[in-house]
Amino acid sequence: ATEEQLNIVNNKFNNTVGLTGNTGATELQKLNKQGGLSFGVVGANNGEYIKTTASGSNVVADLSDSAK
Structure with a gap:
């Protein structure tokens, strides 16, 4: 493969991923980020409610004990 062909293939996988909420958005992360991608999913106020x-591959959201 030529250098040009390798660059074309490399650039095809150099996309970005980001998450958005009702308000705000995460910083974009490149698919080829050293160490892989990571986004936190947390409850507001340090998980108060x-x-x-x-x-594994799941994030489970539940009411906190103080909200039940």
Whole structure:
């Protein structure tokens, strides 16, 4: 493969990912980011009413004990 062909393939996978909420957005992260991509999913006020637990490929959101 030529250098030009390698650059074309490399650039095809050099896209970005970001998340948006009702307000605000995360910083964009490149797909080829060293160490991989990572976004936090957290409850407001340090999880006062909504707690999140991440395991494997899932993030579970639940009411906190004080909200139940």
